[in-house]
Structure formats: C-alpha cells, structure tokens
Amino acid sequence: xxxxxxxxxxxxxxxxxxxxxxxxxxxxxxxxxxxxxxxxxxxxxxxxxxxxxxxxxxxxxxxxxxxxxxxxxxxxxxxxxxxxxxxxxxxxxxxxxxxxxxxxxxxxxxxxxxxxxxxxxxxxxxxxxxxxxxxxxxxxxxxxxxxxxxxxxxxxxxxxxxxxxxxxxxxxxxxxxxxxxxxxxxxxxxxxxxxxxxxxxxxxxxxxxxxxxxxxxxxxxxxxxxxxxxxxxxxxxxxxxxxxxxxxxxxxxxxxxxxxxxxxxxxxxxxxxxxxxxxxxxxxxxxxxxxxxxxxxxxxxxxxxxxxxxxxxxxxxxxxxxxxxxxxxxxxxxxxxxxxxxxxxxxxxxxxxxxxxxxxxxxxxxxxxxxxxxxxxxxxxxxxx
Numbered sequence: 001x002x003x004x005x006x007x008x009x010x011x012x013x014x015x016x017x018x019x020x021x022x023x024x025x026x027x028x029x030x031x032x033x034x035x036x037x038x039x040x041x042x043x044x045x046x047x048x049x050x051x052x053x054x055x056x057x058x059x060x061x062x063x064x065x066x067x068x069x070x071x072x073x074x075x076x077x078x079x080x081x082x083x084x085x086x087x088x089x090x091x092x093x094x095x096x097x098x099x100x101x102x103x104x105x106x107x108x109x110x111x112x113x114x115x116x117x118x119x120x121x122x123x124x125x126x127x128x129x130x131x132x133x134x135x136x137x138x139x140x141x142x143x144x145x146x147x148x149x150x151x152x153x154x155x156x157x158x159x160x161x162x163x164x165x166x167x168x169x170x171x172x173x174x175x176x177x178x179x180x181x182x183x184x185x186x187x188x189x190x191x192x193x194x195x196x197x198x199x200x201x202x203x204x205x206x207x208x209x210x211x212x213x214x215x216x217x218x219x220x221x222x223x224x225x226x227x228x229x230x231x232x233x234x235x236x237x238x239x240x241x242x243x244x245x246x247x248x249x250x251x252x253x254x255x256x257x258x259x260x261x262x263x264x265x266x267x268x269x270x271x272x273x274x275x276x277x278x279x280x281x282x283x284x285x286x287x288x289x290x291x292x293x294x295x296x297x298x299x300x301x302x303x304x305x306x307x308x309x310x311x312x313x314x315x316x317x318x319x320x321x322x323x324x325x326x327x328x329x330x331x332x333x334x335x336x337x338x339x340x341x342x343x344x345x346x347x348x349x350x351x352x353x354x355x356x357x358x359x360x361x362x363x364x365x366x367x368x369x370x371x372x373x374x375x376x377x378x379x380x381x382x383x384x385x
Contacts, residue, residue, distance in 0.1 A: 007228030007229065007230045007231060008051075008229055008230065013233055016233040017056045017057075017233065020058065020061070020237055021058050023240035023241060023244055024057075024060045025058070025060075026244050027060070027240060027243050027244050028060050033192065034059075034062040035061050035243065036062050036064050036191075036193050037061065037064065037193070037194060037195050037196070037236065037239060038064040038065070038066045038185070038193050038195075038197070038329055039063060039066060039197040040181075040182065040197065040199050041066070041197075041199035041200070042067075042358060043227050044197055044227060045065045045362045046362050046366075047227055047229060047232060048063060049362045050366055051229045056233075057236075061240075064329035065329060065332075065359040066359075067181055067185075074099070074102055074174065076103060076104050077104075078174055079102055079103065079104035079105075079109065080104045080105050080106070082095075082109065082143050082172055083107055083112045083117070084310065085308050085310070086112055086117040087112070087117055088139070090137065090138050091140075091141060092118045092119075092120060092135065092138045092139070092140045093117065093172075094119075094122045094127070094128040094131065094140060094141065094142050095121065095122070095142065095143035096122070096123075096145060097121045098354065099143055100113075100119070100121060101348060101354045103349065103350065103354075109143075122142070124153055124157075125142045125144065125153055125171075126153070126157050128141075128142040128157070129161055132168050132169035135168075136168055138168060139307070140168060140169050140170075141171070141172055141304045142157070142170075142171050142172070144171045144172065144174060145174050145175065146176075147178050147181075147199070147201075148177065148205045148210075149201040149202050149204075150175070151205070151266075151274065152263065152267075152269050152270055154171065154173075154175065154273075155266075155269035155270045155272065156266075158171065158273045158295075158302050159272070159273065162302070169302065170301075170302045170303060170307050171295065171302055171303065172304040172305065173274075173293065173295055173304075174292075175274070175292065176291060177210075177291055177292065177293065178199070178202050178210050179210045180291035181291065182196070182211070183213070185329065186214070186220070190330055191329070191330070193220065193329075194221075195223070195239045195242070195243065196221075196222040197223055197225045197235050197236075198222050198223060198224045198225060198250075200224060200225055200227060200231075200254040203224040204254075204257055204258050206262045207260050207262030208224060208252060208258075209262070211224070211250045212250055214250070215249050215250050216248075218248075219248045221239050221243060221248050221251070222239075222250050222251075223252075223253050224252045224253060225253045225254055226253065226254040226256070226257065231254065234253055235253045238253060270293075272298075273295065273296060273299055274293035274295065274296060275293065275294060276293055277293060277294040278292065322335075322336040323350040326352055326359060333360040333364075334363060339363070340364060343360070345364060345365075
C-alpha cells in the first residue's frame with residue numbers, strides 16, 4: 001500500500017457496489033429473507049459507519065454488527081478483580097485506555113483512580129514493564145486484554161521480563177480467543193447469518209486456521225478482510241459470490257497483510273507463555289472450552305492472580321441484559337431504550353459504549369439518532385429478553 005486513497009477510490013467503490021447489486025439480485029432469486037452478514041470486528045463496524053457503506057448496499061443485504069472488541073465482552077467481575085488488585089499497597093495498575101471506563105459492579109478503573117488507586121494508562125505492555133524497572137519499590141501489574149491481536153506483544157513482554165529478571169512485574173491476564181466467540185454466535189438459535197467478515201488483525205497473527213471451522217462445520221463463507229472501505233466492499237462481493245455458487249470457504253481479501261501461516265514468531269511466543277483455558281465467563285460468550293488463555297506454569301511468577309491470591313470472582317448478571325443481545329447481533333443498539341439517553345459515551349452503562357470499537361459507540365458517533373429513535377419497537381425487545 002503506497003497511498004491510503006487507493007483504498008477509498010469512489011470509482012472503484014461504485015464498480016463494487018454495482019457488482020454487489022447484481023450478486024444480491026441473483027442470490028434473492030432462491031430466497032425471501034435478507035442476506036445477513038456479520039462483521040465480527042469493531043474496526044470494520046466503524047469503517048462501515050464512517051464511510052456510509054450500509055447506505056450503498058442493496059436493501060436485500062443486512063449487515064449484522066458483532067462483538068466488536070474484547071473490551072466489549074469483558075464482564076464486570078473482571079473489572080472488580082482488577083480494582084481489587086489496584087487497591088493493594090504499593091501496586092501500580094496499568095492498562096489500555098479503552099479499559100479505563102468499563103463499568104464494574106461499583107466502580108470503573110477511572111473512578112477507582114479518582115478514589116486514590118494508582119492506575120495508569122499505557123500504550124503497550126512494554127510501557128508497563130519499563131515502569132516496573134523504574135519503580136522497583138512497587139508491584140506493577142498490566143491488565144492484559146485483547147483477542148489474539150494483542151497476545152503476542154503481551155507474551156513477548158513477559159519473555160523480556162523473565163530474561164531481564166524483573167520480579168515486580170505481572171499480568172492480570174484477560175485475553176480471549178476468537179474461535180469460541182464465533183462459535184457462540186453460530187450456536188445462537190435465533191441467528192440467520194449467511195456469512196462473516198473476519199477480523200484482519202487477528203488473522204495477521206493467526207493466519208486462516210481459526211476460521212476454517214466456520215466454513216467446514218457450519219457451512220458459512222467467511223472472508224478475512226482489511227479495514228478500508230474498498231476492503232469491505234470487495235469482501236462482500238467475494239462473500240456473495242460464494243453464496244451464489246453454493247460454496248462455503250475461508251478466503252483472504254487482506255493478502256497484502258495476512259499470510260496463511262500467520263506470524264510464526266508471535267505464535268511461538270504465545271504458545272510458550274500462555275495455555276488455553278475456560279476459567280472465565282465472558283459477556284455474551286459465557287464460559288466455553290478454550291475461550292481464554294492463562295499463564296503457563298513456567299511463568300506463574302508473572303501471574304497477578306497467583307501473586308495476589310485473588311478469590312474467585314462472583315459471577316454477576318449484567319445490569320442491562322440488552323448489552324448481551326447487541327453483542328450477539330440480535331438487537332440493534334438503537335433498540336435499547338437506554339441508547340443515547342441514560343447510556344452515552346460520556347456516561348456509558350456498558351462496554352459497548354465505552355470502547356472505541358464498540359458497536360454502540362459507532363452508532364452514537366455516526367448514526368442519525370432522530371431517524372433511529374422512530375424505529376424503536378418494544379415488542380422486538382420483549383421477544384429477545
């Protein structure tokens with residue numbers, strides 16, 4: 001890629017839109033319900049809204065907005081556990097900015113910081129490690145979040161901490177894996193999804209392996225996709241071509257970045273530091289086999305849960321059950337009566353409005369709120385709850 005404008009060219013976009021209309025018409029000859037396509041990643045959701053891509057699509061194509069990002073599936077009890085660590089003497093808690101305002105059962109990290117806890121925003125786990133080296137009198141903990149996109153940087157930081165003998169650094173590990181999250185969506189009985197736009201950043205690390213089961217087991221086409229407007233339009237064309245031809249395959253639209261084998265050094269670091277687990281209950285996903293990772297025994301000295309002897313968290317019901325329905329793509333954000341009223345980016349009631357990649361934040365930032373509010377239908381919500 002030389003210039004970003006290459007992936008925002010209006011003439012190329014128009015050609016793809018024309019092709020999409022042709023394919024949609026062909027697909028609709030054998031069906032009477034809209035073609036439902038879920039974009040899994042919040043980065044795709046924001047591109048779709050920012051560039052008005054939904055308005056370019058035929059009415060027969062319906063985009064369903066998926067989980068977005070790992071912050072959005074973070075349950076309140078994990079925020080509570082993080083705050084419990086931060087409240088310990090001589091602890092500096094560090095994390096990404098998106099996590100600072102995610103509500104816990106009583107406080108967010110930002111509110112805990114205001115109450116006196118030493119909680120700092122960092123841009124990478126290496127920043128946290130550097131802080132630990134500069135503050136040997138403190139225990140520095142990194143609140144580790146993310147799908148496989150951020151796992152390599154976390155794992156490599158732990159390896160560096162071990163190599164340098166830094167003993168006052170640890171992780172509160174809350175990484176989540178992509179495949180079980182997708183599987184939980186596919187197992188939802190109310191879904192009518194015809195295909196998926198797969199996250200390019202996860203694929204950059206993992207390759208296409210995590211998505212093969214979608215095509216093979218569930219017979220749904222899935223396209224690994226970049227984040228520019230033409231990337232998404234081309235991926236939709238590729239997906240509809242599969243539907244029209246009766247195929248279900250994993251295809252890679254994002255070939256300029258994603259290789260089939262992924263990132264071998266990153267994968268090796270992840271496999272060394274982490275092991276698969278199912279010891280956490282995620283919002284909308286629940287507890288699924290291999291849905292999370294924990295520190296392997298070799299690196300237990302860097303595991304904050306062991307270092308601080310945390311009690312098992314109390315699993316809490318989400319205060320707004322519609323958050324889970326939005327995460328699964330069963331309800332649109334504007335169908336929630338709190339959207340844009342009690343729940344805004346300034347006063348978020350759930351992680352979907354907090355995260356920069358959350359679908360509620362995308363709707364709030366880019367959508368016509370007055371138009372959306374007229375579509376609220378309590379009967380729809382009653383069926384979902």
